[in-house]
Amino acid sequence: MPxxxxxxxxxxxxxxxxxxxxxxxxxxxxxxxxxxxxxxxxLFGLTNFGVNLTRLAPGAMSALRHAxxxxxxxxxxxxxxxxxxxxxxxxxxxxxxxxxxxAGTGDGHRLINNSAEEVIYLEIGDRTLGDEATxxxxxxxxxxxxxxxxxxxKDGTPY
Numbered sequence: 001m002p003x004x005x006x007x008x009x010x011x012x013x014x015x016x017x018x019x020x021x022x023x024x025x026x027x028x029x030x031x032x033x034x035x036x037x038x039x040x041x042x043l044f045g046l047t048n049f050g051v052n053l054t055r056l057a058p059g060a061m062s063a064l065r066h067a068x069x070x071x072x073x074x075x076x077x078x079x080x081x082x083x084x085x086x087x088x089x090x091x092x093x094x095x096x097x098x099x100x101x102x103a104g105t106g107d108g109h110r111l112i113n114n115s116a117e118e119v120i121y122l123e124i125g126d127r128t129l130g131d132e133a134t135x136x137x138x139x140x141x142x143x144x145x146x147x148x149x150x151x152x153x154k155d156g157t158p159y
Contacts, residue, residue, distance in 0.1 A: 025159035034060025062111040070128040080119030
């Protein structure tokens with residue numbers, strides 16, 4: 001009988017890939033092609049924050065540019081040179097660099113892989129109840145309800 005006890009330690013890159021490519025509804029989900037998430041925190045039963053080892057193929061992006069009302073986020077670049085896109089503009093990141101995004105600032109952010117090499121990074125975010133996300137470049141907004149994201153258009157019409 002398999003044990004439900006979390007592992008003591010794992011090789012991160014060998015963690016299973018999340019089977020669902022994106023939580024976004026269409027037409028946004030298909031824009032996440034080339035992104036693979038290995039949910040590490042879930043493997044250890046973590047519930048207060050999430051940790052993903054994320055891989056971006058050339059041309060892929062981490063997410064739609066977004067900002068959270070209550071969730072802090074942090075990324076640490078392991079491999080490759082993604083471009084960080086924020087309200088400030090575009091910043092090229094190198095391995096060993098990191099960036100943090102404080103909740104409530106409204107500063108939309110995402111990573112884009114404009115290079116020919118795969119990008120690998122860690123992303124860490126908390127799971128604060130009542131969080132909302134805004135998307136400055138797209139007609140979408142989100143609310144975290146009962147552990148899942150509910151998406152609607154900016155006028156409130158659900159997707």
